[in-house]
Amino acid sequence: MIDPVILKGFRDSLPSEEIPKKKIIRKLEDGFASYGFVPIDTPVLEYTNVLLGKGGGETDKQVFHFEDNGGREVAMRFDLTVPFARFLAAHTSELAIPFKRFHINKVWRGEKPQKGRYREFIQCDFDIVGVDNALADYEILSMMHSSFKLLGIDGYTFHLSHRGLFNTFLEKLGVLDKSVDILRTVDKLRKIGEEKVVEMLNEITADDEKSKKILAYITAGEGCSFRETLDDLKELAGGDCPASERLEEIYTLLSETGIADKFVLDPSITRGLDYYTGIVYETFLDQLPSLGSVCSGGRYNDLASLYTKERLPGVGSSIGLDRLLAGLEELKSPILENTASADVMVIHRPEDRVKALKAAAELREGGIRVDVYLAPEKKMKQIFEYAEKNRIPFSLTFSDSTYNLKNHNTRETFSSECLSEVIKAALA
Amino acid sequence: MIDPVILKGFRDSLPSEEIPKKKIIRKLEDGFASYGFVPIDTPVLEYTNVLLGKGGGETDKQVFHFEDNGGREVAMRFDLTVPFARFLAAHTSELAIPFKRFHINKVWRGEKPQKGRYREFIQCDFDIVGVDNALADYEILSMMHSSFKLLGIDGYTFHLSHRGLFNTFLEKLGVLDKSVDILRTVDKLRKIGEEKVVEMLNEITADDEKSKKILAYITAGEGCSFRETLDDLKELAGGDCPASERLEEIYTLLSETGIADKFVLDPSITRGLDYYTGIVYETFLDQLPSLGSVCSGGRYNDLASLYTKERLPGVGSSIGLDRLLAGLEELKSPILENTASADVMVIHRPEDRVKALKAAAELREGGIRVDVYLAPEKKMKQIFEYAEKNRIPFSLTFSDSTYNLKNHNTRETFSSECLSEVIKAALA
Numbered sequence: 001m002i003d004p005v006i007l008k009g010f011r012d013s014l015p016s017e018e019i020p021k022k023k024i025i026r027k028l029e030d031g032f033a034s035y036g037f038v039p040i041d042t043p044v045l046e047y048t049n050v051l052l053g054k055g056g057g058e059t060d061k062q063v064f065h066f067e068d069n070g071g072r073e074v075a076m077r078f079d080l081t082v083p084f085a086r087f088l089a090a091h092t093s094e095l096a097i098p099f100k101r102f103h104i105n106k107v108w109r110g111e112k113p114q115k116g117r118y119r120e121f122i123q124c125d126f127d128i129v130g131v132d133n134a135l136a137d138y139e140i141l142s143m144m145h146s147s148f149k150l151l152g153i154d155g156y157t158f159h160l161s162h163r164g165l166f167n168t169f170l171e172k173l174g175v176l177d178k179s180v181d182i183l184r185t186v187d188k189l190r191k192i193g194e195e196k197v198v199e200m201l202n203e204i205t206a207d208d209e210k211s212k213k214i215l216a217y218i219t220a221g222e223g224c225s226f227r228e229t230l231d232d233l234k235e236l237a238g239g240d241c242p243a244s245e246r247l248e249e250i251y252t253l254l255s256e257t258g259i260a261d262k263f264v265l266d267p268s269i270t271r272g273l274d275y276y277t278g279i280v281y282e283t284f285l286d287q288l289p290s291l292g293s294v295c296s297g298g299r300y301n302d303l304a305s306l307y308t309k310e311r312l313p314g315v316g317s318s319i320g321l322d323r324l325l326a327g328l329e330e331l332k333s334p335i336l337e338n339t340a341s342a343d344v345m346v347i348h349r350p351e352d353r354v355k356a357l358k359a360a361a362e363l364r365e366g367g368i369r370v371d372v373y374l375a376p377e378k379k380m381k382q383i384f385e386y387a388e389k390n391r392i393p394f395s396l397t398f399s400d401s402t403y404n405l406k407n408h409n410t411r412e413t414f415s416s417e418c419l420s421e422v423i424k425a426a427l428a
Numbered sequence: 429m430i431d432p433v434i435l436k437g438f439r440d441s442l443p444s445e446e447i448p449k450k451k452i453i454r455k456l457e458d459g460f461a462s463y464g465f466v467p468i469d470t471p472v473l474e475y476t477n478v479l480l481g482k483g484g485g486e487t488d489k490q491v492f493h494f495e496d497n498g499g500r501e502v503a504m505r506f507d508l509t510v511p512f513a514r515f516l517a518a519h520t521s522e523l524a525i526p527f528k529r530f531h532i533n534k535v536w537r538g539e540k541p542q543k544g545r546y547r548e549f550i551q552c553d554f555d556i557v558g559v560d561n562a563l564a565d566y567e568i569l570s571m572m573h574s575s576f577k578l579l580g581i582d583g584y585t586f587h588l589s590h591r592g593l594f595n596t597f598l599e600k601l602g603v604l605d606k607s608v609d610i611l612r613t614v615d616k617l618r619k620i621g622e623e624k625v626v627e628m629l630n631e632i633t634a635d636d637e638k639s640k641k642i643l644a645y646i647t648a649g650e651g652c653s654f655r656e657t658l659d660d661l662k663e664l665a666g667g668d669c670p671a672s673e674r675l676e677e678i679y680t681l682l683s684e685t686g687i688a689d690k691f692v693l694d695p696s697i698t699r700g701l702d703y704y705t706g707i708v709y710e711t712f713l714d715q716l717p718s719l720g721s722v723c724s725g726g727r728y729n730d731l732a733s734l735y736t737k738e739r740l741p742g743v744g745s746s747i748g749l750d751r752l753l754a755g756l757e758e759l760k761s762p763i764l765e766n767t768a769s770a771d772v773m774v775i776h777r778p779e780d781r782v783k784a785l786k787a788a789a790e791l792r793e794g795g796i797r798v799d800v801y802l803a804p805e806k807k808m809k810q811i812f813e814y815a816e817k818n819r820i821p822f823s824l825t826f827s828d829s830t831y832n833l834k835n836h837n838t839r840e841t842f843s844s845e846c847l848s849e850v851i852k853a854a855l856a
Contacts, residue, residue, distance in 0.1 A: 002477065002478055002735050003478075004732075004736070007471065007475060012468070012470050012518065012519065013468055013470070018466070018468055019466065019467060033770075035792070035798070036797060036798065036818070036820075037769075038447065039446040039447060040441060040442065042441070043435065044534065045492070045536070046435065047433065047435060049430065050430055064473070064496060067494075069489060069492075086434075090432040090433075090434075091442060095442075095817075096813075096814045096817035108472070110496065120473065142785075253781075253785070257782065341528075342461075353563065353681075354685065357566075357684075369462050370463070371463065371528075372463075372464075374526045374563050374564045375526060386525075390524050392464075
């Protein structure tokens with residue numbers, strides 16, 4: 001006998017988890033499609049050198065890679081961004097530009113498993129590639145907003161910032177050459193606090209005043225409106241510049257389409273990674289700030305430069321689906337509520353089975369999910385345990401010439417001919 | 429610059445392929461859910477010994493396996509059946525029995541890539557576990573029938589047979605001990621023809637008469653009705669037996685629910701694998717018999733015996749999604765037709781953009797997919813090339829105070845206030 005164990009950091013998904021997960025993915029897909037975004041998929045396995053590109057180093061250890069039976073060095077994808085860059089380079093001429101794609105699928109990283117961290121997890125990415133303007137930046141933000149609305153999430157806030165504006169500020173301060181280290185430090189503000197950040201900045205700039213100015217910049221948004229913060233940042237960065245104008249234009253679009261209230265300008269958001277060049281953003285659930293960002297991203301100048309000379313600027317986001325699911329669970333979100341395997345369970349005596357199968361077929365035609373209980377010889381107690389385990393709200397039984405429909409939640413019974421209507425009304 | 433190549437036997441899925449694939453998967457999922465089947469998922473990577481069980485040998489070379497960074501022997505799943513068996517053993521007490529699950533996801537095999545054969549492909553499995561009766565057999569068959577109907581496929585036929593009845597026949601013939609070899613041979617009938625099969629059977633039975641009797645059994649269904657064939661087979665197998673009674677009961681259910689015309693009793697179907705014990709079946713598209721079976725499976729006695737002492741009989745099917753997609757393409761199936769990325773493209777001048785964004789939001793609220801063209805400075809020629817590449821049927825433009833909606837397929841134009849209605853009517 002082999003022990004049916006799975007690898008550390010990996011998970012089985014039981015129906016009670018898989019049903020809501022699929023529901024959420026569908027909603028997101030529908031939301032993305034409503035904006036004209038299209039789905040793509042890429043292989044799970046790719047050539048290691050293609051996936052790792054120049055960026056070996058730290059990533060290397062986290063990547064599942066091996067030599068296949070044909071002696072090829074292959075690796076499992078560790079994100080959906082690198083395969084997308086490779087995909088863009090390989091198919092540029094076949095794609096309609098601007099290219100708006102989404103990709104929701106698993107990725108693998110050999111990270112140390114810990115609470116909420118897995119070695120196999122789902123990423124949900126969406127990007128607009130081939131255009132660099134405020135309208136595209138706005139569309140990504142607007143789509144994030146409507147995705148969260150579609151998921152029925154109440155309180156969420158998008159924290160927005162602009163890498164280019166921060167760089168203009170750093171240039172004015174004369175520390176632009178240290179921007180990478182500064183960005184990585186600033187990115188830790190939420191975790192380690194202001195004091196520690198200034199300490200670390202001092203080590204980088206060796207200038208207490210400059211460090212304090214950087215702190216003033218990244219905390220300028222606290223308690224202020226988007227408008228006020230934008231004016232403050234502009235001043236700190238030395239007046240109008242292309243980056244501030246872009247932010248200005250995005251803010252105008254958000255305001256004029258009535259969704260600006262969900263966005264705060266938060267210059268502490270930098271997204272530690274150095275490939276962002278324009279707007280950057282993170283998303284927090286108002287009731288669960290400690291959960292961290294559930295949707296992050298930004299604008300980059302040139303996504304596929306490793307693989308093609310074609311310049312492909314873009315803006316994109318990634319939803320951490322596992323983290324979002326954990327958040328929704330903690331918030332007892334209604335979207336996670338109905339995980340019933342079916343709407344009605346049909347229970348029948350052997351002599352009624354044709355009647356039962358026909359009733360089931362008819363209900364299905366009407367869009368009702370029907371589970372015909374397949375072991376009719378079992379005792380009623382066991383049958384109802386099955387219904388309960390599957391959270392099926394209705395049962396349908398037969399007595400001679402009539403149907404008997406029962407709602408297990410309300411304990412109501414019905415002997416009607418319009419079964420579909422009764423069930424649909426109760427489920428609505 | 430790195431060449432953006434992918435591995436042989438692997439594929440990128442472009443939107444024109446991914447949109448119909450997702451559509452088909454959704455239809456199947458909805459169909460399965462309408463029968464009370466629930467989704468599960470399992471890890472892509474598992475311990476090699478757990479996945480390979482006792483069955484090493486031939487499979488071994490086809491399996492992508494390696495030592496991970498922690499020194500564990502791991503493998504990528506090569507089907508969805510073994511992980512399901514392992515899953516059942518690990519979670520028996522948490523599941524509602526009978527357990528009806530579906531699982532649609534990728535598997536990997538290091539097979540020699542050739543036309544229609546890939547190293548990464550999608551399997552679509554559905555099983556009923558924990559009950560061994562005609563009702564469960566019927567439900568799987570009935571669900572297969574309604575799945576194919578849901579996909580809008582016209583001509584399809586399910587070829588049904590019973591392993592137990594064949595074994596009863598072989599026992600009567602005194603060659604039951606050679607059943608595995610006989611099964612493998614009989615399974616080749618469609619490919620190599622009657623003569624060759626008899627030749628090979630002779631090598632196994634060393635008895636020409638017995639070989640001819642076996643041929644007579646497996647060809648008994650040709651040109652006959654289910655009823656006639658069943659009577660013939662019963663006689664050849666020596667009269668009524670549990671297997672013939674099961675077939676009888678299944679046939680009654682198929683007839684009484686009005687779907688028997690899609691099923692033929694075809695004793696040449698054996699499914700070469702030796703773990704089937706009851707009904708076995710394959711599915712052929714009437715217009716494409718050479719495509720091979722697009723949905724196959726059968727009843728097994730004890731799926732998870734490698735991992736648990738619990739006896740878990742079941743019946744299940746697997747749809748070869750890639751093969752089915754190839755078939756649908758060849759048949760120019762309507763389900764593959766509408767692969768538009770959006771229903772309407774909104775084209776606007778910069779000064780109209782708020783108007784355009786608001787119109788887009790309103791249409792989306794009405795369930796219309798709207799692509800706001802994001803590079804409004806481009807020439808109309810380029811904009812329409814974009815629409816064409818994305819197969820977007822409508823465009824919406826603005827002139828001062830009115831909307832102008834154009835259907836690119838019919839060249840009709842509309843200046844109405846009920847845009848949603850016009851678009852929905854045209855798309856219906």
